[in-house]
Amino acid sequence: FGGGGGGGIFGGGGGGGFGGAGGEGEGEGEEVDVEALIDLIQATIDPESWREAGGNIGSIRALRNQIIVTQTSTAHRQLRDLLTQLRQAHALQIAVESRFITVTRNYLEQIGVDLDVVLNNGNAGFDRAGFQNQPLRDPGTGALVLVPREFSRLGFTPGTPGGLGFTLPTQGFPQPFGQAGLVPGTGNMGPHSSRFTPVPIQNNTIDLAAPIATNIPGTLGGADVQPAFSLFGSFLDNIQVDFLLQATQVDARASDLDAPRLVLFNGQRALFSAFIEQQYVQTLIPVLGDNVGLFQPIIGIALTGRQLDVQATVSADRKYVTMTIRTFTRVSGDPVPFQFTGGSLTGGAGFVQLVRQTTNQVQTTVSVPDGGTLLIGGLKQAAERERDAGVPILSRIPVLKRAFSNSSLVKDDSVLLILIKPKIIIQEEAEQEAFPTLSRGERS
Incomplete structure (x- = not known):
């Protein structure tokens, strides 16, 4: 700063203010409180020499986020030192790196x-089939032939249609009381039992x-x-x-x-x-x-x-x-x-x-x-x-x-x-x- 000269407050000369260029100080950077800075300068640098305090030499005014100072050479050196200290404090930046770590198992x-x-799943609900008062047996294995109980209750065996093995006629069951619908005795049919579901x-x-x-x-x-x-x-x-x-x-x-x-x-x-x-x-x-x-x-x-x-x-x-x-x-x-x-x-x-x-x-x-x-x-x-x-x-x-x-x-x-x-x-x-x-x- 020189007598009657102007300059940027926190960096940049000529028309540049803080964080700006070409005279436009506001915008991207932080807006400087110029009035507070002027009060600080007048209270720190030879306070009695300013015209606002009754002096005859010093004057300071703000113009588009810049200050124009008229003072003695000694006061200018003090002002330069003050602004340098402020600039150094403002020149500090902090880079903060954070990490959010999430681990899941x-x-x-x-x-x-x-x-x-x-x-008793296979033979439950079955009775022995008979023919002419004799039990029927499988001709291949000799095992007793069983018939579903619903046919036992009806008193006859179902007929087999032609073309599906040997054709057997519908045969009647010998009912114990001569009455169809009564189930005949089962006898010993182990290991299953037709008496159980x-x-x-x-x-x-x-x-x-x-x-x-x-x-x-x-x-x-x-x-x-x-x-x-x-x-x-x-x-x-x-x-x-x-x-x-x-x-x-x-x-x-x-x-x-x-x-x-x-x-x-x-x-x-x-x-x-x-x-x-x-x-x-x-x-x-x-x-x-x-x-x-x-x-x-x-x-x-x-x-x-x-x-x-x-x-x-x-x-x-x-x-x-x-x-x-x-x-x-x-x-x-x-x-x-x-x-x-x-x-x-x-x-x-x-x-x-x-x-x-x-x-x-x-x-x-x-x-x-x-x-x-x-x-x-x-x-x-x-x-x-x-x-x-x-x-x-x-x-x-x-x-x-x-x-x-x-x-x-x-x-x-x-x-x-x-x-x-x-x-x-x-x-x-x-x-x-x-x-x-x-x-x-x-x-x-």
Whole structure:
């Protein structure tokens, strides 16, 4: 600054003010409080010499975010030193690097056995067939021929149509009381018994031990996970056996890293946000017309992403950075349709979509060394669901218990870590590092 000259307040000469160019000081940078700066200069540099204080020499005025000063040479040197100190303080910047680390592990183990037995299944409800008061036998094997009981009650055997083996005429049964509809005695027909209906023995422990879902994202419990190994079949005879064997083991691991970065002036505040927008049907507004009722959908937005809000200040010795940090994390799931029916006689129906959202927020004030990394917050979630179902007594017999017991195990872990690393950027040091030749030329 010279007598009667003008210059930028915090950098830039001629018409350039703070953060601007060509005389337009406002805009991209921080707006300077010129009146406060003028008051500071008049109170610091030879206060009695200013005309506003009754002096005859000093005058200062602002013009488009610049100041024009008329003063003595000594006062100009003092003013230059003051502005240099202010510029040096303003030349400090802080680069803030953050890391949002999410590590998830989902584990599922399931061993299921379903064994169902039906006793007396093959011959229940059958009677011996007879011909001329003699039991019929299979000509090939000699085994007794059985006939369904409904024909026994009718008192005759069904005729076999021609072209399908040997044609047999309809034969009557010898009824014990000479009355059709009365079932004759069965006799000894072991190992089955036609006196009993089929006797099912069912094992439902595979459903009782089904995996249960947890509240941790990515859980495998309760999901429609196809078994890794499956074996099933049936043995059909007088004793029917249905068996099902399933075995599954899944270990899923995932890690996500988000690393927002900000650069801000000393003492200032900066905000970074990155979100993915997902539209969904939030609500419906009924639209009425002549003999018709419709719905107008209202679209909502579900956000998934991160937000970082930082205000940082460098300590006087330039070794530490004090930061006020606010973090915001939100994860939105897939929309789930929710259908409802109106109460009108026309039975109008519509649906909305429900979105499940998980939100994590951290707000704190910390002091971190220059270039150091600090864990400012985090969240660890762990859940375990273990189910073991079996038939009493049978599920405790060695070897045999495997057919009458089932088990499942679900383990879920999720860890969220938030790390902050500040780096002080000093303008002079950055210039010397980036332009060493230019810096040496200026000093020479």
